[in-house]
Amino acid sequence: MNENNTFQGLINVGHSLLKNDQFEDGLSLISDHLIDVTGAERCSIFIYEKKSAELWTILATGIGKIHVPSDKGIVGYVFRTKDSVIENNVTKNSYFLSDIDKYSGYKTLNIIACPIYNSEKELIGVLELLNKSNGFDEDDLNFLNIYANYIGSIIELAPFYLRETN
Template structure:
């Protein structure tokens, strides 16, 4: 498995994450780690605001806050399907939102998403990685599932306690 050494580094990452008790300090660490492990250019962590029926991220590399309805885009499709999505040719995917690329000036060549579940099995967010050379594969999805589960307790704590 190509991520074997990466799991050894996960304990160190977890300790560092616990020192970051807000979205603004913790989300960049999560993003940086996910990008490094998988080899993606960008990472966004969308938070699912169930009450407002929207997904938002303040962590989208070099982009200001993105807000979309929770039933739109590949992240919305991820919530609907309750499973990861790979789109190695996103512009042909029915649920891809090319207007986000247009608004940001960034071109998405491939994308992988994974739902982030809380302890009640509700989706509290979506982890999204963009633009990996050669495209994303099933091994990337396995890691994304593991990693989303790994960070879910932290994200649930931050969301519930606003620490």
């Protein structure tokens, strides 16, 4: 990662978010930039639904909506423990849910995931990237954590975005 370009891109995305009044467009901007900067193939943003005790995607590149019980999968592990995960060989991780790959036809090789918090420091979801050709590292994780803050803010403001567009 070229640090100067990476953080300049982050500033540019921030400016775009301020000008954008569409919830989905803001999430897509973030996802596209994360994929571009890290070299990942896919990005998923999971939020927690207390009523069903599930994590479900409000954005998942290359696939429709995914529902995962909050106690299952790597995403569930991150949610339960509040620990970030870098897993560069998912077949060695007992939490990996291969059923999602079977359902989607996509082959997951590696994952990086971190918790998403709201402004009250409450855990509200998980940000996940898939399949970086040389694997994920700590620099990717630091960058992902910065973006998780953006995403937490956008999710928290979603009712205002959605009210304005309805």
